[in-house]
Amino acid sequence: EWKSHLEPKKNDVESIKKDIVQQTLETVCRNPYNLDNLAVYQATAHTVRDRLLQDWNLTQEAIHDQNPKRCYYLSMEFLIGRALDNALYCLQAKDNYKQSVKDLGFNLEDLLEQERDAALGNGGLGRLAACYMDAAATLDYPTWGYGLRYQYGIFKQIINGEGYQTEMPDYWLNPNGNPWEFPRTDIKYEVQFYGYVATKVNEKGESRMSWEGGDRVQAMAYDVPIPGFGTKGCGNIRLWSSKPLKTFDFASFNDGDYERSVADQTKAENLTSVLYPNDNHNVGKELRLKQEYFFVSASLQDIIHRFKHTNSAWKDFPDKVAVQLNDTHPTLAIPELQRILIDIEGLEWDDAWDIVTRVFAFTNHTVLPEALECWSVPMMEKILPRHMQIVYDINLFFLQKFEKVFQNDRDMLNRVSIIEESNPQQVRMAYLAVVGSHTVNGVAALHSELIKTELFSEFIKYYGPDKFINITNGITPRRWLYQANPMLRNLITETLKSEKWVTHLDELKGLKKHAEDTAFQKKWMNVKLQNKIRLADWIKRNLDITVDPHALFDIQVKRIHEYKRQFMNILSVIYRYKNIQLLSEEERKDLVPRVVIFGGKSAPGYYIAKMVIKLITTVAQVVNNDESINDLLKVVYIPDYNVSLAEIIVPASDLSQHISTAGTEASGTSNMKFVLNGGLILGTVDGANIEIRDEIGAENIFMFGTLSDQVADIRHRQKYHGVPIDPNLQVVLHAIQSGEFGGFETASVFGPLINTLTYGGDYYLISADFEQYLDAHDRVDALFKDTTTWAKKSILCTSGMGFFSADRATREYADKIWNLKPITLE
Ligand code: DL6
The missing domain is CATH 3.40.50.2000 (Glycogen Phosphorylase B;)
Structure with a gap:
């Protein structure tokens, strides 16, 4: 019954115009006498969003029905940029939109300029994540991104009159609503901080550790559709926003203490309010650690919730789920999954650890010492007391095994220890990521070599070289040529007599003969x-x-x-x-x-x-x-x-x-x-x-x-x-x-x-x-x-760039690390 009422959106000029007018009147609530570029941009964006939603639903339904192994790309940064132009190209509807908007008295290029960049990243690492989401959607991989919905993205840079950089906040979210996200008010998880660890007896009569007390906030999901090119499908990035568990302390309000009544709300919302503006530099701030844990806790709860729907046994988890850690920022997912499996699900340590180490893979993006994340042990103990215990245990078991291979080499044990014996002690997150992952990759050939010979050289001696691979980065040709350079796009297509290169970038080699x-x-x-x-x-x-x-x-x-x-x-x-x-x-x-x-x-x-x-x-x-x-x-x-x-x-x-x-x-x-x-x-x-x-x-x-x-x-x-x-x-x-x-x-x-x-x-x-x-x-x-x-x-130059497509890189991840196959879309 429901499906019979589903009318696919049409992309002819008349249908588009009708949709834009309707969105203007009904969603943006403006009438033809009271219109400007911003209002028409919003209406237009809503019509595009509706079209993406159809593809989004189709994809999610196909994933649900086919129940394939899924991959989750955990990244604290997604540097997406603008969505409208990209979506129009992916829907292959730009020309008709241009005409429709023109007929309605506006200019599409002016509307595109109204959109604020979604700048939830610092630089290369975040932009790479966005390129990979584009490629995964284009290739119909069952891949979702997970990230944080910062209220403020990377700051706006002003060069002042004296030639110095100053910073202004980037409030990118349009007060009238961001058309490129779907708030999921029903998808919420609690995330805990601080507290203490107690021993509890579970239903089976076994004694288990339990993380008790402390503060709790809520993570609410926002879904950002990621259109693919030349596919009926549409990918997804799920971003978490922090919310208070209860919005309002009525008791304080009634007592006249207004500030206290909203204090919890403000504190909770602060958690995801701002992106840390450091690129290749680690600062070790408490709020950042909380952001990282908040992010992985919500994402894992969501992943597990979905897995449980398939009624599979825990031992099958690694056959159904691959998690890619984009740098060390989401590494707490490793002790978090171990905690869930042993403390909550009642698995034994070894069984749980086997699952954990078959699920995670880790991408390293830097060898710069100042960029390598370390968290002080006292800070971890305060904010995440149970995780700290688990990290100690992970380290202990790892060092015990290591010691069997390299006996009597205390110095070497110190060098590979996840805990650095400094004052205060530090948790070396890159080492934790290596120990908890089945595969570690660098992002270009030289870099992957340096990882093996320098950064993780001692680990190679223990694990052997196969765990460490290279996947050279790639970029999406859709945004970075097709969309950004229309004249070159047309010349290439005209010369190669086909648009195949857009999804098969190797085709560019056909330009050589010219x-x-x-x-x-x-x-x-x-x-x-x-x-x-x-x-x-x-x-x-x-x-x-x-x-x-x-x-x-x-x-x-x-x-x-x-x-x-x-x-x-x-x-x-x-x-x-x-x-x-x-x-x-x-x-x-x-x-x-x-x-x-x-x-x-x-x-x-x-x-x-x-x-x-x-x-x-x-x-x-x-x-x-x-x-x-x-x-x-x-x-x-x-x-x-x-x-x-x-x-x-x-x-x-x-x-x-x-x-x-x-x-x-x-x-x-x-x-x-x-x-x-x-x-x-x-x-x-x-x-x-x-x-x-x-x-x-x-x-x-x-x-x-x-x-x-x-x-x-x-x-x-x-x-x-x-x-x-x-x-x-x-x-x-x-x-x-x-x-x-x-x-x-x-x-x-x-x-x-x-x-x-x-x-x-x-x-x-x-x-x-x-x-x-x-x-x-x-x-x-x-x-x-x-x-x-x-x-x-x-x-x-152009003709030789086929290798650097994000499609090639994403396929390499899918084949060499995730063991992932594309879904079939009818
Ligand atoms: O892999 C994406 C990108 C590389 O292209 C850059 O060379 C590299 O500097 C950057 N790394 C980071 C590391 N940040 N942290 N933390 O941004 O990754």
Whole structure:
């Protein structure tokens, strides 16, 4: 009866218009005399949401009926960006929507601009999670994401009048409701904190530990539909929001104590109110630990609830459920599942541990020591007393087994212990994740090697190498080419005579045979020019800086971090500027004009990174106002870099920079986005740059710098013999110190930054790499003058990127780790 009333939504123009009008009147409650872009955006979004919901229901029904093994991707971050444009493409309804909106007197592109980015992530790790959800939906895998519904995503970055970063809260949730989520008021779980551990006798008369007392909050689910491309299906990310168990303390209210009456509510809601704004940096704050536990507790309760519906036995749990831990942030899921199995479900330790270690797999995203999560034991004992006991037991049993293999090596036991014997003691979350998972993966070939030889080298000796694998990251071609670069999309489709490449990215290799075709090169480079004009217009409109779209656009956009070396980039810009000043009119004619574009946020408490931003903005001020250099150089800082801006920036690059100190950038994913869009890259021999080189050909990438296996030696030498400052770098540092950028007072502000090179030991090897870096820039300039060769390389870049599709990466996870098959959709 129910199904017979289900009328599938139609995507012809008349039906769409009817739906938009209806949503405007009935959901947004506005009438034709009282309309603006925001209201029509909301109505339009609701019509799209209805269409997604149909696919969502179809998928969930199919999963329910087929009851396959399911995978859950646990990630504290999902950096999704905007949803409307992406959904329209996935539904293959963009053209008809454009027409419908036009007929109703609006412009679809203006409506798209109304949407706030869902920015529930810091950078690469969160964006990767979003790409994998897109791929899993496209490939019909029964995969759900689990995350937190932060009320405030990553902060909004303002560059103030003095050129410093300041932060504003990102209230991304539209007060009139977010059309891209479905609140599930009926899906709620209690989450406990603090309290104590007692012994209790269960129904079978067995003595069991029990976590008692403490505080409780509620986790409520919000579902975010994730459309796939070219499928009838639709994926899901379930985000948890914290709510008080009881909203209101009536007793206090009646006593006139208003503040107390709402205190519990505020305290509970605070838990998921804000995303911690650190990328590759661990701060060890109590609220963050609570967020992590809240997240895994709610997710596991939900997963178990669903599993129990299938009436399967616990021993079958690992055949029905795979859980991927996106970095260590959800690692508490390991002791939490063990706790549920032994304390609540009554399993024996060994049986429970066997289940746990067959369910979880762990992705490591960093080898930087400052990013590795450690939680103080006293803090854990206070907030999660039972988990702390379980972690001790996990460690004890692991060390006992380890000791049998490596007898009498106390030092080694200390090194692999999950508990670090510091003061206070710390729980090493990465070690807990390794011990509790069946598979550990790194995110690019070099990174996965470093994991084996450095980070977890002692564990390999015990487990053998098979537990540690590589799955090189991938990006979704839907958002990062099809949607972000419509002109290139059309040219590729027209050339390959098919759109198959959108879901089979290897098809791009079909472009290779056109790489030397002059007519094709012309069309290709015209697309690039149009995208550069689009970005130049954005820069003019938003920053009032004029840049010439014919200049070489040289872009570095990513989180600001010492290891990513934006500092080295701006130092080379100063070098370039000073060189231009020295040249005669005649010599200048030979120069390639450059626009150097930076973007990215610094963690609010990261002083040195903030100084790098200040240096870039100060140099920009001076260079952009120096008429004597005839626009041969422009420097632009794009504030508040986010997914939506990346969609405009990435297609517009001639050159992008990925110049981390070798061995520090686990993979990088923006490198993939730029190359996919025909941008050449200037990069170090690090992360996925290496595999990009192997795929597109070494002759199509500008590579330079120290190799990762040389870094330790250089650091050692610098530590004991001081840092030999490169002579060109010396000139640049002198220019800064003598006040050429912002005067003497500003120069002193840069003191601590310069000290990181000189007295600080130049840990990131800027001086050691500087000469090679400048050489690489010379090679870039020389090649850019040869427009034909540049065009050929640009085409070869795109054509070689098939491997870096998120579809390939997701399939690898499904085959090598999750043992997961796609569902069938009728
Ligand atoms: O794997 C996604 C992304 C990599 O591409 C970056 O190279 C890496 O820095 C980043 N790692 C993190 C680690 N954060 N923590 N915690 O964001 O992951």
